[in-house]
Every structure is written in C-alpha cells, then in structure tokens.
Amino acid sequence: MSWIAPSLTIAGKDLRLELRTRDVIASVGLFVLLVVVMASFSFPTTGEGRDAVAAGVLWMAFMFAALLGMGRSMAIEKEDACMDGLLTSPAPRESIFLGKLTANLAFTGVVELVILPVFVVLLRLAPAGGVPLLLLATALGTLGLVTVGTLFSAIAVNTRGREAILPLLVMPVSIPVMIAAVKVTQAAFAGGTGEGTVAWVLLMVAYDALFLLVAIATFPYLTEG
Amino acid sequence: MQNLPPLGIHLQGVAKAFGRQVALRAVDLDVTPGSYVALMGANGAGKSTMLKVVAGLVTPTRGTVTVGGVDMRRAGPRLRAMVGYVSHETMLYADLSGRENLSFHAKLHGLGRGTDAIDRAADRFGIGSYLDTPVRSLSRGMRQRVALARALLHDPRVVLLDEPFTGLDEAAAIGLTETLEELATPERVLMVTLHDVARAMSGPRRLLALAGGRIVIDRPLREADDDVAASYLDLLRTEVAR
Numbered sequence: 001m002s003w004i005a006p007s008l009t010i011a012g013k014d015l016r017l018e019l020r021t022r023d024v025i026a027s028v029g030l031f032v033l034l035v036v037v038m039a040s041f042s043f044p045t046t047g048e049g050r051d052a053v054a055a056g057v058l059w060m061a062f063m064f065a066a067l068l069g070m071g072r073s074m075a076i077e078k079e080d081a082c083m084d085g086l087l088t089s090p091a092p093r094e095s096i097f098l099g100k101l102t103a104n105l106a107f108t109g110v111v112e113l114v115i116l117p118v119f120v121v122l123l124r125l126a127p128a129g130g131v132p133l134l135l136l137a138t139a140l141g142t143l144g145l146v147t148v149g150t151l152f153s154a155i156a157v158n159t160r161g162r163e164a165i166l167p168l169l170v171m172p173v174s175i176p177v178m179i180a181a182v183k184v185t186q187a188a189f190a191g192g193t194g195e196g197t198v199a200w201v202l203l204m205v206a207y208d209a210l211f212l213l214v215a216i217a218t219f220p221y222l223t224e225g
Numbered sequence: 226m227q228n229l230p231p232l233g234i235h236l237q238g239v240a241k242a243f244g245r246q247v248a249l250r251a252v253d254l255d256v257t258p259g260s261y262v263a264l265m266g267a268n269g270a271g272k273s274t275m276l277k278v279v280a281g282l283v284t285p286t287r288g289t290v291t292v293g294g295v296d297m298r299r300a301g302p303r304l305r306a307m308v309g310y311v312s313h314e315t316m317l318y319a320d321l322s323g324r325e326n327l328s329f330h331a332k333l334h335g336l337g338r339g340t341d342a343i344d345r346a347a348d349r350f351g352i353g354s355y356l357d358t359p360v361r362s363l364s365r366g367m368r369q370r371v372a373l374a375r376a377l378l379h380d381p382r383v384v385l386l387d388e389p390f391t392g393l394d395e396a397a398a399i400g401l402t403e404t405l406e407e408l409a410t411p412e413r414v415l416m417v418t419l420h421d422v423a424r425a426m427s428g429p430r431r432l433l434a435l436a437g438g439r440i441v442i443d444r445p446l447r448e449a450d451d452d453v454a455a456s457y458l459d460l461l462r463t464e465v466a467r
Contacts, residue, residue, distance in 0.1 A: 017320055
C-alpha cells in the first residue's frame with residue numbers, strides 16, 4: 001500500500017476535526033498573537049540589534065505555537081484509543097507519521113501566516129527584499145521543528161505529564177534548526193542575505209532531511225506496544 | 226469477502242509482561258479457521274492482552290504469534306486489512322459523527338468512502354438514524370454499536386472482540402449474538418472475550434479460560450454445556466478465593 005493515500009486521509013481527518021473544534025487554531029493563534037503584541041511593546045523597534053531580537057521573539061512564538069498544536073494533535077489519537085484504530089488498519093505506520101506531520105504543518109503554517117504580517121507591522125520591520133528569504137526560513141524552520149515535534153509527541157503522549165515532557169524532548173534537539181532559522185530570519189528582516197546566510201539555509205535543509213528520514217524510520221518502533 | 230485463504234491463529238510460548246506485571250505466561254494456542262472462541266476469565270486474567278497480541282498491538286516479551294502463518298510483528302497492510310478489532314475503548318473520534326468515523330476507516334481500508342459498507346453496517350447494528358450525530362453525543366451503547374460497525378466494516382477474516390456486549394441493551398445484545406453467529410463461517414476466526422457464562426454457552430464453539438496469564442480451560446462447547454459452565458464457575462470461585 002502506498003504511503004500517500006493513507007497519509008492524506010489521516011491529515012484530512014485531523015483538519016476536519018480541527019475545523020469542527022478549532023481547538024488548536026483558536027488557542028494557539030490567540031497565544032501567539034498575545035506574545036507578538038507584548039513583544040512589540042517590550043522590545044525596541046528601532047536601533048541596532050532590533051532585527052536579531054525580532055527574529056528570536058518570532059521563533060520563540062512559533063516554537064510554542066507548534067508545541068501546543070502538536071501536543072493536542074497526538075492527544076486526540078490517545079483519547080478512546082484512536083491510535084489503536086490506526087495501528088490495526090492497513091495504513092503503513094510510516095504513513096500515520098506522515099499524516100500527522102502534514103496536519104501539524106498545516107496548523108502551524110496557518111498560525112504563522114496570520115502572525116507573520118502582524119508581527120512585521122507591530123515591530124515596524126521592513127523586510128522588503130527579504131520576504132522570499134523570510135518565507136524560506138519560515139518553511140524550513142517549521143518543517144524541522146514540526147518533524148521533530150511530531151515524532152516526540154508520539155513518545156510524550158504516553159507519559160503522564162505529556163504537556164511538560166514534549167518541550168523537554170523537542171527543545172534540545174531542535175536547537176540547531178532554531179538557531180539557523182533565527183539567523184536567516186534576522187538576515188531577511190535586514191532586507192536580504194547576510195554573511196553566512198546560505199550556510200544557515202543549507203544547515204536547515206540538511207537538518208530537515210535528516211530528521212525526516214530518522215522520524216519515518218523510527219516512528220513504527222515508537223508505536224509498538 | 227475478498228478471495229483470500231482462511232487464516233488460522235497460532236501462539237507459541239507467548240509471554241507478555243508490563244514492567245513487573247505479568248499478563249501472559251508461556252501461552253500455546255492453535256485456533257483454526259472457522260473457530261468461534263469464547264475467551265473468559267476473571268479481571269486481569271490476560272484476556273485483553275491476548276487479543277492485543279493477536280491484533281499486533283502488543284509485542285510479546287517472549288514467543289511468537291502468527292496469523293495465517295505470518296508473524297504479527299511483521300504483519301503488513303494486507304494482513305492487517307484482514308483483522309477486525311474492538312477494544313474496551315471505542316477507537317472513535319468523539320468530535321466526528323459515526324458516519325465520518327466509519328468513512329475514515331473505510332478510506333484507510335481502501336474502500337473509498339465506503340458508502341455501501343457503511344449502509345450495511347448501519348443496518349446490521351441499527352445505527353442508521355444516529356450516523357450523523359457526533360459520537361460525543363451518543364449513549365455508551367450506541368457508541369459501542371458504532372465501534373462494532375467500524376471493526377466489521379471491511380469484512381475481516383479474523384474478528385477480535387474484547388467484551389463487545391459492554392453497554393448494549395438486551396435487544397442490541399441479541400442482535401450482536403445473531404451477528405456473531407452469521408460471522409462464524411468456515412473461513413473466519415472469531416475470538417470474543419466474555420464475562421457472561423450464559424452468553425458463552427449460546428454461540429461460541431470453544432471455551433478458553435485464562436487465569437494468571439495461563440490457559441486453564443480449553444474445551445469445545447456444545448449448546449447448554451453444563452459441565453463446561455460448571456468447570457468455569459469453579460475456576461472463578463478459586464480465583465476469587467485467591
């Protein structure tokens with residue numbers, strides 16, 4: 001059986017559930033909006049170092065948004081043993097991971113697409129020529145973060161303090177891709193490529209590819225009882 | 226039903242421990258195609274673990290489980306497509322309707338939207354007028370009916386039902402007894418955990434009783450088999466005394 005059809009079926013089911021409940025988009029979106037608004041009042045919007053601070057704040061907000069969303073996404077599979085329903089179906093276990101990953105990317109992506117313009121306006125940033133780079137950083141950084149997060153949420157969901165465990169697992173492992181994302185975003189806010197930007201982008205590409213392969217290979221073992 | 230060979234179940238030296246708690250101890254078992262097995266025992270005897278092991282949801286600590294000659298640890302999509310499993314929990318998404326849940330599982334089983342299969346399952350379990358209600362709003366018994374419909378939607382060869390009568394009213398329970406009778410065909414295997422001795426005597430053709438993770442009674446059943454029923458009740462009394 002192909003991985004694609006069951007992955008899309010599982011992602012579609014998650015999106016349908018989210019449209020029905022709006023659990024993730026509403027709570028996470030509001031949380032990130034709050035962070036961004038508070039940041040706009042707390043951090044300097046002019047002067048040297050503004051771009052670096054803005055990039056750091058933005059990715060902290062994105063990371064917490066992703067963590068909240070991914071934790072919830074796997075928790076719905078735990079309720080009423082829905083994961084057992086997936087595991088006893090013919091869907092390859094890799095496709096279960098890819099389905100959850102696709103849905104998590106969609107949730108996080110929607111929140112980011114809403115927040116990003118608000119953030120740019122509130123912090124009076126002027127990426128102008130850096131917009132493509134900003135979108136590239138967002139896409140690659142989110143892919144790495146959500147890949148690691150989706151994998152670890154499958155572990156954390158079986159623990160008692162899953163909300164606390166997930167960040168503890170994800171944050172250390174995602175440090176390389178987060179640093180790279182912040183660096184590239186900082187360059188984008190400065191209006192274009194800065195020194196070493198290409199290397200940071202390549203680091204994100206390598207990180208994403210590596211963890212995507214690791215996650216696909218290990219997820220079936222994580223779901224064994 | 227797909228044109229596939231009948232599947233037997235074979236357990237050899239199967240043991241399962243969850244930490245220090247031992248659920249199954251060196252269980253050997255052969256279930257041939259066409260079997261309708263009642264799996265009984267006191268709480269904690271290992272019935273649910275045995276079904277999970279056969280369903281491929283739990284990996285044995287020791288021993289092997291094969292279904293149709295294939296080790297369940299290496300079960301591919303084709304084999305999993307032939308297993309239908311109901312657990313204590315409904316395995317249904319509470320915020321989706323019964324129809325959406327069934328349609329989702331139909332797609333995973335390659336049945337498209339599964340419209341015909343869903344209609345048949347709705348008729349079989351009397352859930353037609355509740356199919357578009359969110360599962361969260363259904364009664365326990367109605368959820369159980371949808372859960373049973375989900376497990377049988379793809380016409381599985383191996384049917385594993387863990388206390389399927391839970392929450393059902395008497396009419397639905399009679400309906401389920403009849404459905405299980407219909408499903409007990411020569412090419413299919415049914416393993417059903419039960420607590421009610423009377424139900425075990427009305428349908429299943431073999432009784433397996435577990436105690437402390439071991440099979441302690443393995444007898445064929447005939448209708449109103451008082452001898453087997455008495456043996457099982459003696460076993461339960463012993464378990465309670467312990």
